[in-house]
Amino acid sequence: xxxxxxxxxxxxxxxxxxxxxxxxxxxxxxxxxxxxxxxxxxxxxxxxxxxxxxxxxxxxxxxxxxxxxxxxxxxxxxxxxxxxxxxxxxxxxxxxxxxxxxxxxxxxxxxxxxxxxxxxxxxxxxxxxxxxxxxxxxxxxxxxxxxxxxxxxxxxxxxxxxxxxxxxxxxxxxxxxxxxxxxxxxxxxxxxxxxxxxxxxxxxxxxxxxxxxxxxxxxxxxxxxxxxxxxxxxxxxxxxxxxxxxxxxxxxxxxxxxxxxxxxxxxxxxxxxxxxxxxxxxxxxxxxxxxxxxxxxxxxxxxxxxxxxxxxxxxxxxxx
Numbered sequence: 203x204x205x206x207x208x209x210x211x212x213x214x215x216x217x218x219x220x221x222x223x224x225x226x227x228x229x230x231x232x233x234x235x236x237x238x239x240x241x242x243x244x245x246x247x248x249x250x251x252x253x254x255x256x257x258x259x260x261x262x263x264x265x266x267x268x269x270x271x272x273x274x275x276x277x278x279x280x281x282x283x284x285x286x287x288x289x290x291x292x293x294x295x296x297x298x299x300x301x302x303x304x305x306x307x308x309x310x311x312x313x314x315x316x317x318x319x320x321x322x323x324x325x326x327x328x329x330x331x332x333x334x335x336x337x338x339x340x341x342x343x344x345x346x347x348x349x350x351x352x353x354x355x356x357x358x359x360x361x362x363x364x365x366x367x368x369x370x371x372x373x374x375x376x377x378x379x380x381x382x383x384x385x386x387x388x389x390x391x392x393x394x395x396x397x398x399x400x401x402x403x404x405x406x407x408x409x410x411x412x413x414x415x416x417x418x419x420x421x422x423x424x425x426x427x428x429x430x431x432x433x434x435x436x437x438x439x440x441x442x443x444x445x446x447x448x449x450x451x452x453x454x455x456x457x458x459x460x461x462x463x464x465x466x467x468x469x470x471x472x473x474x475x476x477x478x479x480x481x482x483x484x485x486x487x488x489x490x491x492x493x494x495x496x497x498x499x500x501x502x503x504x505x506x507x508x509x510x511x512x513x514x515x516x517x518x519x520x521x522x
Contacts, residue, residue, distance in 0.1 A: 220281070225288065225324065227316040232299025234313060236260055236290035237274075238324060239281035246284035247352070247518040248327040250317050251277060252310075252345075253289075254336035259296035260289040262335075262475070263502070270475040271502035273335070279506060283515035286325045287333075290317060303414040307344050307421050314345045322350055331355060331518050336449060336474065340364075340422065343430035353437035355514055358449040358474050361456035365389050365423035371448065372407070381407060392420050428460040438464035439517045441510065443472025445479040445495050465517060472507040473498045 223238040237260055251273050257264040262272035277287035293313065294302030318330045329352040334342030339359025346354060360367050372378045372385055384402035388411055392398045398416065400408035411419065431438065438461050442451035451468050458466050471478045477498040485491035498504055 223324070225320060227313075227320050229293075229300070229313065229316060231293070231301070231304075234290065234293065234299070234316070235297040236288050236317065237277070238321070239277040239287045239289070240325075241281050241284045241286065243284060245286045245325045245327060247331060248286040248321050248325040248329075249280060249288070249331040249333050249355070249518065250314065250321055251287060251289045252314065252332060252334040252338035252341045253292055253295075254338050257295050257302065258292075260291045267500065269500050269502055270477070270498065270504075272476045272506065275506050276333075276476065276510070279511035280515060280518075283511060283519075285515060285518055286321070286327070288317060288321050303418075305415075305418050307341070307418075307425070310341050311345045311348065314341065315348050318348060318350055333357065333514070334359065335476070336360075337364075337422070340425060340427055340430070343427060343434070344425075346430075346434040346436055351436060352518075353439075354431075354434070355439045355441070355517065356457070357441050357476060358443065358446055359440060359453070359457065360427050360449055361453035362428070363423055363426055365393070367449065367453065368410070368423075378404075378407065389423065392416065393424055396420055428456040431457050431464070432460040437517075439467070439514065440464055441467045441469065441472075441513060443469050443474070443476070443507065444481050445471050445491070446474045447492065447495050448474040467509075467513050469507050469509045469513075472510065475499055476506050476510055477504045478507045 220240045220242045261274040273289045277289045280287040291298035293300035329350045331352045332342040333355040335357040339356040388398040398411035471481045473479045473495045475498040479494040
């Protein structure tokens with residue numbers, strides 16, 4: 203069991219971050235791009251941030267309306283605590299080349315291995331921590347068996363197969379709830395045959411099963427995150443927020459059961475974008491709670507939750 207003592211006086215005495223460094227790795231399909239945030243002083247640890255789902259770039263933003271700068275803030279905050287943090291554009295996202303739809307767990311694992319090798323070379327560290335956010339937590343656990351991995355930090359990581367979580371998200375929206383039977387049918391077809399009948403679904407839900415990403419979605423919905431975690435004995439830190447509308451903190455339970463030795467932190471008021479909003483039990487109404495959480499998706503000026511960086515930095519820099 204790793205100790206998570208937050209030695210705040212020590213952390214605050216560390217030097218500020220140095221200027222960011224643009225990095226790239228060559229892959230058979232083209233060039234991947236990222237940004238390394240570096241401490242000015244000695245590197246206490248090195249971490250690779252694996253983004254969440256969809257066209258989310260190295261900053262934590264996307265053209266679908268996501269504007270949080272969460273990954274930039276995360277990397278900068280870690281660098282200020284002596285941790286070199288690399289944030290990346292996935293295949294076909296941001297400045298990176300490649301087809302964003304021609305992906306799989308194996309493909310992302312290979313990309314992760316290339317970034318890990320480069321980050322070790324740049325920092326001189328013996329191993330690299332994988333910090334996975336949301337779907338990126340699944341990718342981090344999938345890549346745990348790669349060489350030179352120190353351990354895993356799972357931020358808002360699903361604890362159940364993704365299909366179950368998606369179903370809960372649909373059920374929570376009154377306008378979409380009537381489509382649950384059609385969604386269940388499409389999901390079952392996808393798992394069984396790799397195809398999906400979506401005629402009875404509204405366009406937004408039908409797009410989830412689109413032909414371009416169907417094979418990768420099938421991989422995700424048949425992957426059990428708890429089983430992934432049970433398969434590795436690397437150190438694990440799991441952080442969830444109780445103002446997360448997408449991946450509620452209850453998702454940590456299967457993960458904690460799979461790895462009872464892991465460190466689990468639940469941050470009061472933290473949203474899926476890793477920023478502070480209002481815990482449900484402190485909100486004046488459900489509408490207030492939801493609106494406060496959603497606001498963190500579209501305001502890059504909002505800081506990260508004040509407990510996030512200290513928790514990660516203490517875990518990564520603690521002795522084994």
